[in-house]
Amino acid sequence: MSSNSNNQVYPVLWREQSPATPLQGHVLLIDQTRLPNEYTVVEINRYEDMARAIETMIVRGAPAIGVAAAYGVYLGARDIQTSDRSEFLAQLEPVAERLRATRPTAVNLFWAIDRMVKTARQTLGSVDHLKQTLLDTAKAINADDIQTCHQIGDHGLKALPTNPKKLRVLTHCNAGALATAGYGTALGVVRSAWRDGRLERVYADETRPRLQGAKLTAWECVQEGIPVTVITDNMAAHCMQRGMIDAVVVGADRIAANGDAANKIGTYSVALVAKAHNIPFFVAAPLSTIDFAIADGSEIPIEERNPSEIYTVGETILCPAGAEFYNPAFDVTPAALISAIITEYGAIAPAQLREQLADKQAG
Missing domain, CATH: 3.40.50.10470 (Translation initiation factor eif-2b; domain 2)
Known part of the structure; x- marks a missing residue:
């Protein structure tokens, strides 16, 4: 889940469906609109649902929004049905634009989305390889932020x-x-x-x-x-x-x-x-x-x-x-x-x- 036995809280987590199908996982978000009275975890499978989660403040805080948006870009990329790289990149841009439009002030949102889009443009190989690279990048953004917070502390x-x-x-x-x-x-x-x-x-x-x-x-x-x-x-x-x-x-x-x-x-x-x-x-x-x-x-x-x-x-x-x-x-x-x-x-x-x-x- 989104917290462990040491009471450490992780509001955004990637949950892999199975090792055999690593691309078919989903994102878990702590629903912050229900705290402190109710601890609820929301499952996100589509980029549009991630956009709404950011807009409605299910997930909030600039770094957390950035991590969530990175996963949102991947979820949008995963649903693109084409094997043509150019067409894939063209269809990825509306996904990025939808996520950019969610919250205007938090710059981490734009930083994370831009990093994901830049990764897509710079990655060569099949579309499936590109999708895997985007998921790996979102995971890296997630892990890096935890390490960064410890350093800030x-x-x-x-x-x-x-x-x-x-x-x-x-x-x-x-x-x-x-x-x-x-x-x-x-x-x-x-x-x-x-x-x-x-x-x-x-x-x-x-x-x-x-x-x-x-x-x-x-x-x-x-x-x-x-x-x-x-x-x-x-x-x-x-x-x-x-x-x-x-x-x-x-x-x-x-x-x-x-x-x-x-x-x-x-x-x-x-x-x-x-x-x-x-x-x-x-x-x-x-x-x-x-x-x-x-x-x-x-x-x-x-x-x-x-x-x-x-x-x-x-x-x-x-x-x-x-x-x-x-x-x-x-x-x-x-x-x-x-x-x-x-x-x-x-x-x-x-x-x-x-x-x-x-x-x-x-x-």
Whole structure:
């Protein structure tokens, strides 16, 4: 299934049907819309179903979306019925376009799809060989992301303050195992700190309007016995003022070349308050989240979601008829508010991203 006896969570998994028919497997996704009350695994066999799973947030978090999209490209490729390579490549492009259209902000989605399409174009041989290569590439993206998250966690541990010896860390949204292929980015740092006895407690912003902190971050921490306290988003400043927070660690869905970082709506507010209280604010994300093609955060597209996320909780309507709503899913935190961006290559000052990492991404 999507977790093991050590309570490690893997939200995206490839399940092989049998060794004799390796191409005929399927993808397993933890349905994050049902957590924390119900642990459900969804089986995905078609690329259109994967696209809908991404759109409806069954799978979410930039790295996890990238892994899911890679498998989605393969599922679409598997269903193409032709032995002609040129025709196969032509039919693969609409599959890629459908998956690209699912979520506009998370750059990992586009990175993974582009890698899959590039692999298809560069692979010679029969169409069956090409399909196998695409599956192998999706599996590699999956495995690489887990390894990357462990590296981010360990680099983040080194970047955290050394005083006090046991830290109280604030998070916003979910950047844990559920948001990646496993272990997590921001929660990867938390996990590494917990493993090494450096963590006292996680304070998890609830993260309105979809409550990813309350539902997902808290769920992950409870699974592993990590002390966690859920607070409403508007309590973060109060907690910092009272000396309850030693560091903030968040994830990102896209980072511009200058270090501006897009993350779940409300992150910018947390960064401003952290700056006011002289509390270090870290962004943890893989290299694939950095978009060197855009100069700064003003160029990051911000997804706007259905306003019903604001005015309803379950079947309960919270707001009066006639009110209007604005529901951006992300905001952009300026680089000047970020202490360091923690990647698999280390904790790097935002101004040094291009100098230290651009050549690694190109490679």
